[in-house]
Amino acid sequence: MMQRLAQWHLQPSLAEARRVRERLTEVLERENAPFISAFQLACAELIVNLSRYPDPPPTKVELLLSRDEQHWWLELKDNGPSFNNFSQLINDPDPLAAAESGMGLKLLAQMFADIRYIPACFREDAQNVMVLRQPLSDQQPTRKTLLVVDDDPSYRAIVTAYLSDRYQVVEAQSVSEAFAQVLTYQPELVICDVQMPDEDGPVLFDKLSHIPDAAHTAFIYLSGSQDSETLSRALSRPIDDFLAKPVTREQLVQTIERVLQRRNYLNQQIRRELEERVTLGLQPSLPEQIPGYRVALRSFNPEPGGGDLVQLQQVGEQSMILMADLMGHGLSAKGYSYALAGYLRGLGAAAFNEQLDLEALFGLLSQSFQSDAVLQETLATLIAVQLDASGQLQWVNAGQPFPLHISQAGVVPIEVEGALPGLGVGNYTSLTMQLKRGERLLIYSDGFLDAGLPVTEALRQAVLASSALPLAAAADQLLALGLSGPASADDTTLILIEKT
Known part of the structure; x- marks a missing residue:
């Protein structure tokens, strides 16, 4: 479960970058966090970028520091226009001065295990989000992340209990919430109910299929629906598997492992063929x-x-x-x-x-x-x-x-x-x-x-x-x-x- 450690609302400027960076450092030191210098640089660089590049500049900016069972998270949200260009000169050892002179995402990409930008067009709150993620420890093995989508909180709790000892489990109660969770967590697999009050499971599958970073996500339906029309529409999508409620823990775990292994094998085969072809053209x-x-x-x-x-x-x-x-x-x-x-x-x-x-x-x-x-x-x-x-x-x-x-x-x-x-x-x-x-x-x-x-x-x-x-x-x-x-x-x- 995600634990919010700190949250700052700010206006993008050099002065605010200094202020928030100092507050961020205090929280990280209090929490005995590793990689403090990386988070300092990220804070300074991202805020300074927002003060320089978007036109018009954002009027609402929020920086969040969080932690879950596996990772530290730093998220920067803004309501400005989405932007693509980041400078990447590396000239100054001081994080804030380096950010001001143009140090960019190239260095951050080397420092963080995961860094990505989610434009506002993909989010219901119409905010751009920059997400940086770092493992809690180098020694701690990273578990695969699964997303469980079901409008029934009791059944979500059951499925989470079945899986939480083997995987990192993220929950969502609706298609819109699930879509946001996929963009943030990038799970290896989604377990989704077919029929829900607002939008059905097939809608989530269709949304993800249009996002390059999410289209490869494995997808399993877990449903108790008896409506033949709904099931027919759901099964017309190229999902990985379908399980009927109720399901046993053993059945669920075996299905997940089989789907992930099959996906991994297919992805390796496709990547190998693409790498061979593209490498020849780039050598x-x-x-x-x-x-x-x-x-x-x-x-x-x-x-x-x-x-x-x-x-x-x-x-x-x-x-x-x-x-x-x-x-x-x-x-x-x-x-x-x-x-x-x-x-x-x-x-x-x-x-x-x-x-x-x-x-x-x-x-x-x-x-x-x-x-x-x-x-x-x-x-x-x-x-x-x-x-x-x-x-x-x-x-x-x-x-x-x-x-x-x-x-x-x-x-x-x-x-x-x-x-x-x-x-x-x-x-x-x-x-x-x-x-x-x-x-x-x-x-x-x-x-x-x-x-x-x-x-x-x-x-x-x-x-x-x-x-x-x-x-x-x-x-x-x-x-x-x-x-x-x-x-x-x-x-x-x-x-x-x-x-x-």
Whole structure:
């Protein structure tokens, strides 16, 4: 059962972010909660985002801290317009200052076990909700969550008693309440009565089937209805099973286990096939030679998802390499990467063929991230370099780590900066430099070194030492170096370029 620990009503502003963060810290310390710094950052970042991005700004904002048998919960509700764009620069160690400077959901996603945004259009109270969830303990095994939907409180209590020793059970007495609980808790399975006073079980099934995050939820009817028309309508849906009341505990548990095992098997089969197909289309690759340069690309994905994209455009003696890093993990992030790859490929080819400079290209990309319905749901960092065979380079950056220039004089970051696409910034500034014969460039994603971290002296020396090796061997050594670092849980892609 959810226990409400604290609740604050506020107006979104920097001052309110400070005030509520202090009160939140007091409650967390009193409750001996772990992960206090993560909750501090989340509080500051989310409130500051609400003060900056929605237009018009919300007039009603509420922050709630709760705990149930398995998790700590932080929920931010607001009545403003739903919004999609969050910045993700990581520059300041202080949570509030970092939020003010643009630290965003990318860092929060690494800190929390579960983070999601529920737009107001899916909620009866017409409020947007940001939900962050963290396990009570790293040692405590997480139980599967089930939702029991029945208008009879006595029967809900019976079913909950049957199941609560094996699962986390959430209850709802109506379709509208159940719909909200599914969006919040994301249960693995719903056990639903067919016939209820306001809306019937099939209505809940239909509602969930239109929500991507909920459409995969297993669904069992548990009903005592004898109405043939109602039952026929209910069974016309592709549910997982049907049980008639009354049901024994053994029968209910066996049915649940069978349904969950079957769902898990089918999901694994589908995911495996999709991963294989999509991975082939996303695998970063570059030729070993482009006009005037040798190239070595190395990449590593610690899980099936993620999205480091690398694309090459060539016309005559000029080449353009574009690398994008998509925020997210799992197959859904890979799906967005696949869609984004196609968009970037088409736009990049058109811009390059029309001799559009990189500043104009990134301006178009930023506008597209604001206006396109799919790209609005995508958080990405990008960097592009245009290479002339003579050694002249032009750079534009949008949130990626600084590349490294490797020469006999040492290892120097190429400090080219730019805002993430979609944040309302249309103007990008390029940087031009000359690469001499034998000098190298290292372009890398934040799986190698995070954009907010400085290049340490130890890293400089390791990169410099690699320059004595042939290009391919140096790339192998640098990938191994990146995988041994603190950012190795993220996708890692690096491109090593040498002037010939």
